[in-house]
Amino acid sequence: MSRDTREITVTVNGAPKRLTVPVRLLLSDLLRDVLGLTGTHVGCGQGPCGSCTVLADGGTVRSCLMLAVQADGMEIETIEGVAAGDGALHRIQEAFREHHALQCGFCTPGIVMATVGLLRRSPHPSADERAELMEGHLCRCTGYRNIDAALAALAGEG
The missing domain is CATH 1.10.150.120 ([2Fe-2S]-binding domain)
Incomplete structure (x- = not known):
């Protein structure tokens, strides 16, 4: 692991993940590009549009403004985790x-x-x-x- 990466542990939609990520990787990019959870949208990349909103330890956050390393140890919930596993809508x-x-x-x-x-x-x-x-x-x-x-x-x- 280089000084430009960090190991983090996050729980995403109930599933624990242990990952080595670049220190400047945004949470939105971790969710979309690394974990394939593309339901989290990035509209403005600066926060005001709210498209990238997820829950982190139960509170709403703009994932385009949060670094993945800041989510270390947190429970992250995305839109993919909202509906029941059987496909029924929330x-x-x-x-x-x-x-x-x-x-x-x-x-x-x-x-x-x-x-x-x-x-x-x-x-x-x-x-x-x-x-x-x-x-x-x-x-x-x-x-x-x-x-x-x-x-x-x-x-x-x-």
Whole structure:
């Protein structure tokens, strides 16, 4: 191992991984290019779009802003880990489908992951909590109404 690489251990979607990675490798690149989990999208590469959102130890993070070495010892959850192993959609994914809360789908994995985190913290999020969640995500297709409708239904309002 050179000074430009580090050994890390992460648990990704419940599966432990021990890897030697370049010290400057982004978490998004580890997930997409090394582990083949391409559901984590990289839109802007600078954080504001939210497409690359994943959960790290239960909190939402922009994987394009986090180095893989910073994730050492963490539990990482990606969109691939959301649905049941039998292919059935998670209730968040089902709400997005029912409310037509996606079009191109590029931003959807990041919004779904942020929603997973929100619902764990607040099972019945208020309109303000839902609006705050969406402040960190850019969608070019839906105009946000259908996304909010799906979030409202998940909060028990729809």
